[in-house]
Amino acid sequence: MAESFIFSIAESLTAKLASRAYEEASRVVGVYDDLQDLKSSLSYVKAVLLDAEQKQERSHELREWLKQIKLIFYDAENVLDQVDCQTLRKQVVRAYGTPKDKVGRFFSSSNPLVFRWKIAQQIKDITQRLDRVAANRDKFGLQTIAVDRRVVHRREMTYSHVIESDVIGRDHDKEKIIKLLMEPSLDNNDGSKHISVIPIVGIGGLGKTTLAKLVFNDKRVGESFPLKRWVSVSDDFNIKSLILKIINPLSDFASSTNAPGGQQNLIDLQIEQLQHRLRNMLEGRKFLLVLDDVWNEDRVKWVELQHLISVSAQGSKVIVTTRSQSIASMMGTVANSYHLKNLSPKDSLRLFVRWAFKEGEDGKHPDLIMIGREIVKKCKGVPLAVRTLGSSLFFKHEIQEWEAMRDKEIWNLPQKEDDILPALKLSYDEMPSHLRQCFALLSLYPKNHAFNSFDVAPLWGAAGLLPLQSKDKTMLEDAHQYLSDLMTRSFLHNVVDCGTFYGFKLHDLVHDLAVYVSKDVCQLVSSNTQDIPENVLHLSFVENGLPYNSIKTSLQGVRSILFPVDNQGASEAFLNAWVSNCRYLRYLDLSNSTCETLPESIGMLKHLRYISLCNNKRIKRLPNSICKLQNLQVLRLDGCSNLETVPEKLRKLISLQRLEITTKQSILPESDIAKLNCLEYLCVQNCVHLESLFVGTRLPTLRTLEVTASASLKSLPLDTHHFPQLETLGISGVVNEDWLYRSEDTNAVLRLKTIVLYKMVTLPHSLQRYASTLQTLVISRCYELEVLPEWLSNLSALKFLYIWGCPKLMSLPRDIHRLTSLHLLQIINCTKLYRKYEPQVGECWPMISHIKHTDIRKTWNS
Template identity: 55%
Template sequence: MKVCHFFSTSNPLAFRIKIAHQIKDIRSRLDKVSADGTRFGLATINVESRLVVQRREMTYPDVDASSVIGRESDRKEIIKLLMQPHPRGDGDGDKSLCVIPIVGIGGLGKTTLAKLVFNDKRVDQLFQLKMWVCVSNDFDIRQIIIKIINSASTSPFASASSVTSHQENINNIDIVQLVSLLRSKLSGQKFLLVLDDIWNDDRAKWTELKDLIKVGTAGSKMIVTTRSKSISSMMGTVPSYVLHGLSIENCLSLFVKSAFKEGEEEKFPNLVEIGKEIVKKCQGVPLAVKTLGSSLFSKFELTKWEFVRDSEIWNLEQKQDDILPALKLSFDEMPSYLRHCFAYFSLYPKDFFFRNYDIASLWVSLGLVQSRNGNGNLENIAREYIEELHSRSFLLDFVDNGYIFNFKVHDLVHDLALYVAKEECVLVQSHTRNIPEQARHFSIVENDSLARTLFLKSKRIRTILFPIDGVGLDSYSLLDTWISRYKYLRILDLSDSTMDTLPVSIAKLEHLCVLNLTSNYKIKRLPHSICKLQNLQVLILTGCMKFEKLPKGLRKLISLRELSITTKQSVLSQDELASFNHLQTLDFYYCDNLKILFNGSQRLNFLETLMVQSCGSLESLPLYSFPKLQTLYLGDCTMLNLSLNNENPIRILKMKHLYLEKFPGLLTLPRWIVGAANTLETLVIRKLTNLEMLPEYLTAMTHLKMLDIRHCPQLLTLPNDIQRLTALEDLRIHGCPELCRKCRPQFGEYWPMIAHIKRISIGEQNEFSDIEG
């Protein structure tokens, strides 16, 4: 075997020689280009390395209010905020300037809403001076000052020539004079300033501008519009006004207004019916509605309307001000690491319900996530990427459960991902006829789409996914074909497939990083050849209910960092598990026969996440065998002793996230949790049906941010000093009738103790998705 390996293309020495020749060839071609440049007298110019972004057109405050549909309630809410006194300072004790952010995805109508407010007669009565500034381009302090001065100087009575002359004059004066002129314009005035289309996330620049304009009288206010939640949080002195999409009824009205002349729609009821289906794909975004409606204006052929209805938006012709260019601005504004990751959302169908590890594992395994200092946890960095995408308004229905996020991607954002990915990523459906040669990643979302002819041209596939529950591979021969054809495969997701084993040839996939066999209900064993996959980082066997035994030699998987298993074994090979030097995530699911997880002498020194669910025979858990454990989920393990033998003194833990679910025997929480008093950020307790009290030590959790209590009907009280949880910003209590009554907003006896918490959800209904699964 060693001789065969030496003479194969896998020999590292042969690989280096091959790459060296390729590098030499590339350098030779670059030298030729340089020589040609000199010969033809081409000049070298320095180009700023920062990405040049195509911006939207400058906005203006004028609007025809009668043409705006569905924003009256939003206008009233913003005007109500303008009328209210400033509820609190802006962080430095100053109460003269209140900043109201309007935030939402591109094309949602933030600017239109700001225009409606700006031109409302009630606003004229509130402010002596109104100014509109479209920032849009780089946050240049000098240019913004000039725009504010120009806006303040412009009035209905000023002549065009005087305004032009004034602008020419201030463009030529220095910054000291500009600041002086700005202060003279604003001092003593109660003003409203609208800063439209903010992209700057540099707090220092914002603070500099804010300090310059805080010279108006008390009651002066600013409205800022932005697509970024983090920017709105940075700038706002009151909670952001998150703008939502229009209703279906309002979308249809706007669509009809864009597609027909007034009253013309009555002649074409069949087209209006198709229009109802078209607006559904717009997801309430007015610009998308207008884009598609305008594209059909004065076009009455049924086939053209059906084409728009049946096509993805990215396949339709777009003008500069249409929805896709508007959304692409947000894409262009992303840092490069996010742009590289974003396209892979196109591998999942619309309305897909993501858990953060679905996409994070994909990014990490494809090498798209890079540690900034060389030793960071890549999964945690991927989580930060997801949070940043949420901040940029790309994600919907975002639920933060501490360690796990649940979210969806807006349909229009999915269209943008398709547009960006082009033919590199392919979503295989029943109407897919082939996978192009340039494709690198494909996912299969329909069982009847697996014709062998699909794969004739593709040769360089890196990713194969089956993301939909119930859709999987049932062809052993097709899998064998994939293994022989796609030798550079990195991710092989065979979820919900129906094979009783894998081909021995799986060992040929030398570059494979992820092997996902979730819910393969027939598979019993893995071939021993799988132990040759030395680059394998993730092995998932969760829900493989007939799986009998892990293969011997698993310790050879030296790169493994995540292992999730369902097995009939009663004992695991302790030495093999302990030999995984890089294992960070370990998940046991429905291991009914498993009695001992570790005997206590072995240690997994790098393990950060441990999830044990529905292991009915498990009796003990040597928690202190995992010195770096940060996330622990324990659920429905009826024989498990959670007291850890009441060790004394209690050992220090580094845990950040703790989830306890379905332990009917617990009357109070185990004492060992005190060991995580200085680190615990998330505590979720669910279906502890006999839990009677929360321990007083809970108030010592100085870093606790989220407390989620579900379906604990015997729990009647909160700890007396719950106000000491100063970091707590998310409290959720559901399915606890008496405790919910005591915590009712405004009226409950506990309300004064919890009213300061940023997000509170009290009720009988479970509004949040479960963490399990």
């Protein structure tokens, strides 16, 4: 699978070599000419990579050829990164170095002359290796393809027939869609007829097509729509092809040489003649059109078809099934797309039994049914997954076979063409190559992990998967665009849009897919791991007590090490055995580690972009060598409750974008922090001795500030003089708001977009100051909060209101209807609120029923 990422790596290398910043850096270092030779060799290979990726499944030799190129590309990325490291180091020495530093540097390996010679030799070696491998490209008969427009082999054409008794658990969904079909259509503002379009959205295998078939074949729908057409769109949204299918449902077969003459004649007609026939057929007739499996996002084509069918009678409708929310938004006209949900556990088991046994045989095997319940849990309510696993057990009645199925991961099971993994992989294959890589890295976290974009962005950034940084766009903004792309493809689950950041999870089956496609690049290491693939790049340790003393030479190229499971972190022995050997590390997450110190050699990991010691309760000091990491973008020391002081000379971390601190210090090195010209995110957590924060200090680039449980804090200036770019504010555990110093200058009021309040007893009255700009308000785990202030209804710009885990909260403001911009209200795990505002039945439901999107649940899992 990793070979499918090669073109993306080639593109990122090409983009870097072509950038003005890198060109200038290479001239300063003195390797510009050497890099031009590499650039030429790279272009020669890149030209055929897309074709090679598509043909590799049919040729073992071609796969080996791609593997050689991949390893050369990895080395090239490491060498190019060294040029960046040298450039940043020169900036630091120039800005903050002493004469002693400069003399020491002359006699070290960082000496410009020594570095230039070494790096030039490495570049020449890589270029020669690439040329030798590239010389073999012609023997594979590869074609030059410059742009990634690979053909995705989607599923076969669908048809409208369905046996209703075979469908389980979709009665409620069917009635909902039929209700939408029966609602009257509205006229457009220009007086023309309005055709309602109802999108059904969900991941592959969820049963969108099956639901559309149930609706299409319902007797009531047939009586209401005299003319119906089912069109399987799938591969192409070709207007001529669509017109043919609408005029004559048998036109799918019209290209056959045995097709009747009338059908063959239709194909021979010009588009002008066809559209004339279509309009004659539809004019004045009430029409239902189902467009099944739509992938094309070209709005021009959709509008063209819409105009052609608009001659039909009032009340005509279109049903669209798609995996893409962006397509649903583009085509849909109803208030909301119909997001198809998973089957219930009960319905999933019924469906499983139907596919695993002959009719009536299940009663003979109660022991197998018990195992079947556990197997069905793997499927997480996705019907195609249930069918896949049930079908594979048909005629198998041995307990051992069922237990083996229960204990295997889905991606390790044999899969036929129309099974669940191939169905999900269609969506993956359709993604652009850079997005495929980003998705694959999400496999490094366990199932049901709660992601947020603040953590995903540095992981993708450290792996080099985000665009080169510019003044116009931050790393977080680029990551948000990629997450939005994944969201529209139904790859993200339980998404929470907090305005300036996202929270989300992966559906278990989507996580299975991520593990499947990333297996040569990413590895989850547990006690069951027998071997780690050669040249793996990203390692995630998901258990304690794993062996660490058998480091392989081939693993020295590892770029990411994670400990993503709570309360399972690295020991000092692990650090000494692994970290010092992995000299190309970019991402080092040592959350929950038990080490009392970091090795001084940490300063040698010059490629590091991210290091986290989050929730290490034992560490007291950090080596000052950590400030030699000029590439470092994220430093997390939050939850380090015994940390006596942060490292000296933080100002040398000139690339730092995010800093999180827990320390026993009463005064932070604010002058150093203020010199961090890239700093966008700052969290000061549980600094119990801290009395004031950034009074008289300006942080011009800061966008997010989080201050939690700092009991001694007496002053925090919140104004544009100190924080001119601040957009997101998080506050936790504040008993009173006296320390929230506010300037009297009305021109200095912050333009906050997002506020997160955590473990508060009351809401700070000062929130009113942000009424005209605040778009997102999160109120989380405020266990003692009983009432919301009435002035909350003054937040005129509020779009998203999230209330989570507030069990004593009695009610919402009486005039919540004044929040006219409110787009989404989510209430979860708030016992008293749920009883009063439960959808349709709660006594106060009418007060909020006008809000476009409401999500009100007893618990997170309800």
